[in-house]
Amino acid sequence: MVAVKGRQCIVLSTKSNGVQYNRRLNFRLSLDVQGTLKGQKIIVHDLSSTGISFYVRKENRKTIGTEVNIKFVADYDEMAVQGQIVREMEEEERYLYGCSIKPNTVIDTFLAEEQRRRLMKSRGR
Numbered sequence: 001m002v003a004v005k006g007r008q009c010i011v012l013s014t015k016s017n018g019v020q021y022n023r024r025l026n027f028r029l030s031l032d033v034q035g036t037l038k039g040q041k042i043i044v045h046d047l048s049s050t051g052i053s054f055y056v057r058k059e060n061r062k063t064i065g066t067e068v069n070i071k072f073v074a075d076y077d078e079m080a081v082q083g084q085i086v087r088e089m090e091e092e093e094r095y096l097y098g099c100s101i102k103p104n105t106v107i108d109t110f111l112a113e114e115q116r117r118r119l120m121k122s123r124g125r
Contacts, residue, residue, distance in 0.1 A: 026048040026049050026050055026051075027048060027049075027111055027115045028046050028047070028048045029046060029047050029048070029111060029114055029115075030045070030046045031044050031045065031046055031047055031072070031074060032044070032045060032046075033072050033073065033074060034072065034073075035054065035070055035071055035072030035073075036070070036071050036072070037054070037056075037068055037069070037070050038069070040056070040060055042054045042055060042056050042070070043055040044070065044072045045096065047074075047081075047107065047111070048111070049103075049104075049107060049108050049111055050100060050101065051083070051086075051098060051099055051100050051101055052070060052081055052083060052098075052099050052101055053096060053097060053098045053099065054070065054096070054097055054099075055091075055094045055095065055096050055097075056094060056095055056097065057093070057094055058093060058094060058095065060095075061095055062085055062088070062095070062097055063085065064085050064086065064087065064088055065084065065085060066084065066085045067082070067083070067084055068082070068083055068084065068085060068099055069081075069082050070082075070083070070099075074110060075110065075114070077110070079106065079107060079110065080106075081099075081101045081102070081104055081107060082101065082102045082104075083099040083100050083101035083102060084099060084100055085097050085098070085099050086098055086099060086100050
């Protein structure tokens, strides 16, 4: 056990190189764009076809299990998702919430196009 930024963590070691593992098995797009939730300003942290995460200030704490309707702009298009808060993580000045979202073809199309664009960009290097 070690403390990392004040949190207790377990240290593992391996003889081979470690790799990052996506436990959700979905493309996850980092956004960090401004959005709204019931008229409150939030920061949409990331998005996948099954979930979204967002930050709120400490004074705007939410409750796990709450239904949410989040709006934000990505790639010059207004997006909207509906979901439910499933996890909360406290940080120094804010909370990070993770939500499961309802299936949304607009979000799926946006993510597919963004994933394709990034793949083409990485091949061009």
